[in-house]
Amino acid sequence: MINEKLTEIIASLIYRSSVELPPDVMSALEGLAAREDSPLAAELYGCIFDNLKKAKELNRPICQDTGALQFFLKAGTKFPYLDDVEDSIREGVMRATERIPLRPNVVESFSERNTGGNVGTLSPWIEWEIVKNSSDLTVEVYMAGGGCSLAGRSKVLMPLEGYAGAVKFVFDTITEWGVNACPPLIVGIGIGACAPTAAMLSKKALLRPLGSENPNQKAAETEKRIKDGLNSIGIGPLGMSGKESVLGVNVEYAAHHPATLAVGLSVGCWATRRGKITVGADGKDGIEIKEC
């Protein structure tokens, strides 16, 4: 069953995320553009900012590629409408697709038919995290573009490869596939016990605001060193060369098996679209927005 208020909140969240970049991505993009001095890079950043301005003025998506929508939830065990969340998300996606409008991007696997409403089997993908003793629900949407998803990988490294192997994996993948992902890029890296864990953590790393650093000092140093290294390659805006390559590098991790280390990589493009909202029960069998 859908919850009408939650459905509309989700449709609005998708709208806002489609039409405007998150403030941290916008500010990182402005920083990179300001540091470029080549005429080609300046021209390309000019096109990007012109595109962003027009999208905002005309209420249109900042990119034609809707991406595949993914939702990351932090659901309080006491949030009273848990049963309605999944249906409300699916309905919110369909309403947003029609209203904005968004390009219908979801193609059913094997039949290869476009469903027309950006929903399908297990799509949008919904990742649940349960929060004890909370009555709030935080919904984060991520619109995973095709080009930037192309660079996504995860791998379990051989026992002796260690962290150097993880860094090599990131550099090998970005140097081969980064230009397809509409740079400058956000690089999310996951470290964990197996390939799916590392892959999911790498996607969650893309959700962490740019400019923040991992609280673990060694992980934070790894973020900085990989960022500096990727910037020294000079991929530049849209892969046409420039002083820098990345908007940011975020690492998230879980503990791993003593013999193996898994590394996951998710990549966001210059048009990284994500948005977040927290709602709670208003005490009168309704829902109120607590933070957005």
Ligand code: SF4
């Ligand atoms: S990779 Fe990003 S900017 Fe490029 S087409 Fe896809 S969504 Fe758009």
